[in-house]
Amino acid sequence: xxxxxxxxxxxxxxxxxxxxxxxxxxxxxxxxxxxxxxxxxxxxxxxxxxxxxxxxxxxxxxxxxxxxxxxxxxxxxxxxxxxxxxxxxxxxxxxxxxxxxxxxxxxxxxxxxxxxxxxxxxxxxxxxxxxxxxxxxxxxxxxxxxxxxxxxxxxxxxxxxxxxxxxxxxxxxxxxxxxxxxxxxxxxxxxxxxxxxxxxxxxxxxxxxxxxxxxxxxxxxxxxxxxxxxxxxxxxxxxxxxxxxxxxxxxxxxxxxxxxxxxxxxxxxxxxxxxxxxxxxxxxxxxxxxxxxxxxxxxxxxxxxxxxxxxxxxxxxxxxxxxxxxxxxxxxxxxxxxxxxxxxxx
Amino acid sequence: xxxxxxxxxxxxxxxxxxxxxxxxxxxxxxxxxxxxxxxxxxxxxxxxxxxxxxxxxxxxxxxxxxxxxxxxxxxxxxxxxxxxxxxxxxxxxxxxxxxxxxxxxxxxxxxxxxxxxxxxxxxxxxxxxxxxxxxxxxxxxxxxxxxxxxxxxxxxxxxxxxxxxxxxxxxxxxxxxxxxxxxxxxxxxxxxxxxxxxxxxxxxxxxxxxxxxxxxxxxxxxxxxxxxxxxxxxxxxxxxxxxxxxxxxxxxxxxxxxxxxxxxxxxxxxxxxxxxxxxxxxxxxxxxx
Numbered sequence: 037x038x039x040x041x042x043x044x045x046x047x048x049x050x051x052x053x054x055x056x057x058x059x060x061x062x063x064x065x066x067x068x069x070x071x072x073x074x075x076x077x078x079x080x081x082x083x084x085x086x087x088x089x090x091x092x093x094x095x096x097x098x099x100x101x102x103x104x105x106x107x108x109x110x111x112x113x114x115x116x117x118x119x120x121x122x123x124x125x126x127x128x129x130x131x132x133x134x135x136x137x138x139x140x141x142x143x144x145x146x147x148x149x150x151x152x153x154x155x156x157x158x159x160x161x162x163x164x165x166x167x168x169x170x171x172x173x174x175x176x177x178x179x180x181x182x183x184x185x186x187x188x189x190x191x192x193x194x195x196x197x198x199x200x201x202x203x204x205x206x207x208x209x210x211x212x213x214x215x216x217x218x219x220x221x222x223x224x225x226x227x228x229x230x231x232x233x234x235x236x237x238x239x240x241x242x243x244x245x246x247x248x249x250x251x252x253x254x255x256x257x258x259x260x261x262x263x264x265x266x267x268x269x270x271x272x273x274x275x276x277x278x279x280x281x282x283x284x285x286x287x288x289x290x291x292x293x294x295x296x297x298x299x300x301x302x303x304x305x306x307x308x309x310x311x312x313x314x315x316x317x318x319x320x321x322x323x324x325x326x327x328x329x330x331x332x333x334x335x336x337x338x339x340x341x342x343x344x345x346x347x348x349x350x351x352x353x354x355x356x357x358x359x360x361x362x363x364x365x366x367x368x369x370x371x372x373x374x375x376x377x378x379x380x381x382x
Numbered sequence: 383x384x385x386x387x388x389x390x391x392x393x394x395x396x397x398x399x400x401x402x403x404x405x406x407x408x409x410x411x412x413x414x415x416x417x418x419x420x421x422x423x424x425x426x427x428x429x430x431x432x433x434x435x436x437x438x439x440x441x442x443x444x445x446x447x448x449x450x451x452x453x454x455x456x457x458x459x460x461x462x463x464x465x466x467x468x469x470x471x472x473x474x475x476x477x478x479x480x481x482x483x484x485x486x487x488x489x490x491x492x493x494x495x496x497x498x499x500x501x502x503x504x505x506x507x508x509x510x511x512x513x514x515x516x517x518x519x520x521x522x523x524x525x526x527x528x529x530x531x532x533x534x535x536x537x538x539x540x541x542x543x544x545x546x547x548x549x550x551x552x553x554x555x556x557x558x559x560x561x562x563x564x565x566x567x568x569x570x571x572x573x574x575x576x577x578x579x580x581x582x583x584x585x586x587x588x589x590x591x592x593x594x595x596x597x598x599x600x601x602x603x604x605x606x607x608x609x610x611x612x613x614x615x616x617x618x619x620x621x622x623x624x625x626x627x628x629x630x631x632x633x634x635x636x637x638x639x640x641x642x643x644x645x646x647x648x649x650x651x652x653x654x655x656x657x658x659x660x661x662x663x664x665x666x667x668x669x670x671x
């Protein structure tokens with residue numbers, strides 16, 4: 037080893053000294069943070085019901101589970117996957133303490149009398165969008181949708197309202213088009229076989245899932261048309277008002293630990309993705325990695341902290357539903373359906 | 383008996399080959415038609431890779447969980463089916479009132495009662511076992527009841543003139559006569575049972591083949607989906623084979639007595655002693671003894 041190299045090594049070492057100091061300070065701060073005063077005095081078991089099979093929308097919960105954040109709060113969390121049970125129903129009846137829903141479907145459930153309250157927005161921006169296969173139908177603007185066949189999931193009132201509004205913003209008068217109910221069959225597969233032209237997908241999972249399979253999509257993300265269709269939270273973390281009244285400390289402990297899980301997913305998407313794949317080995321690792329990277333900046337978005345909900349978002353989308361006659365005016369008390377009270381910095 | 387099982391397995395092998403060949407033909411055909419099925423139907427090599435990747439989890443966790451629920455559910459369904467059939471055979475009013483209820487029980491979609499099942503039985507094996515029972519007991523009940531009702535009246539009359547009690551008549555005449563029907567029902571029930579356990583997981587939770595299937599489908603892992611389907615199908619075939627074996631052992635008199643084309647075919651290969659197979663059916667003998 038010659039002198040030049042040695043000096044280089046030396047200078048690297050001296051340089052890293054302050055870095056070390058900083059690291060110690062950060063680690064210290066983190067371990068202080070870990071002593072969250074929201075931790076419960078007694079060991080408590082809770083159940084969380086997902087909205088769908090595990091995917092990158094849920095990474096924070098799996099991280100909080102695997103990294104022991106729930107454990108530190110004295111919580112035993114069981115993560116349940118639904119299929120035949122809507123999370124709103126499970127939360128409302130009290131068979132689970134927490135569930136994951138979507139603003140639109142939770143709104144419908146609440147209007148129908150379900151007792152659910154949103155305690156965190158898992159992703160700030162709506163990551164869904166209308167997608168077609170690029171080689172078949174390039175979607176330059178919503179106007180391109182007018183003549184195409186849409187593959188829907190049995191909710192035409194809502195789905196058609198979305199498309200109608202997008203087209204109205206383009207100055208096109210459109211009532212309804214070719215709607216083909218395909219249930220929950222994989223829309224990308226149906227598109228690549230020309231059974232449908234376009235569908236409404238979650239870009240972070242289905243869109244990136246298509247990319248991973250080398251299918252190029254043309255997507256109109258709803259977040260790019262927020263002026264036209266107001267942004268809404270999808271997915272959201274739910275509990276019941278009964279749970280909030282009876283055991284607010286437990287709700288707070290769970291939300292704090294979950295927020296930590298999402299903060300980890302925001303800062304270290306690769307490690308967070310690895311945690312998810314480890315917990316659910318059936319998932320496609322490439323898809324999980326790419327999706328985690330895409331979502332990392334979007335979980336918190338522009339909000340002051342992860343999970344924060346803005347009444348303007350709840351009000352804006354509720355007005356949209358009322359304007360489109362999907363729900364009645366006054367059916368939803370916007371101030372009662374969500375709360376930021378259980379997030380860490382409240 | 384062993385030879386028969388070997389033959390049966392050979393038959394299953396031939397059937398598997400025919401199926402595989404047909405699937406391959408369909409793929410070739412669709413390729414010619416320009417509709418590529420590759421992404422929908424994985425190749426056997428892809429299946430092998432998926433199996434290698436997940437073998438430990440499947441054999442250690444998913445399959446045992448599904449098998450446990452299947453067997454417990456099936457056992458309850460068979461017991462319940464037999465019990466209901468017996469009660470309905472003994473008490474005609476019960477037959478009239480219960481039959482419609484049983485039919486209704488078969489028309490309720492599982493998702494409609496999912497929350498009720500969870501409220502009643504929690505998230506453990508309970509709801510899944512109930513779904514298996516719901517899927518399976520009906521076939522046992524109706525088939526057994528048909529068997530009990532269809533017994534040859536001359537046998538009943540004969541034993542009655544000998545002074546047998548109703549219970550003895552049931553035990554010595556009606557039940558043995560209904561056994562072939564009963565096994566027919568059990569075979570049907572067994573066919574449904576594994577898929578019942580898989581669907582049961584969609585209601586509750588747990589780590590079984592249903593969850594493996596669902597997670598794989600929803601992360602677009604077609605090879606894993608088909609692997610799960612193949613395993614579920616394999617398990618069903620195996621269980622039905624076991625039921626058939628039990629049936630052959632229980633109803634020896636019936637199988638030995640038969641000289642159908644199939645048994646002659648089997649004899650040709652197994653060179654079973656002709657005198658043994660020509661023995662008179664022993665049903666009447668058993669009844670009298």
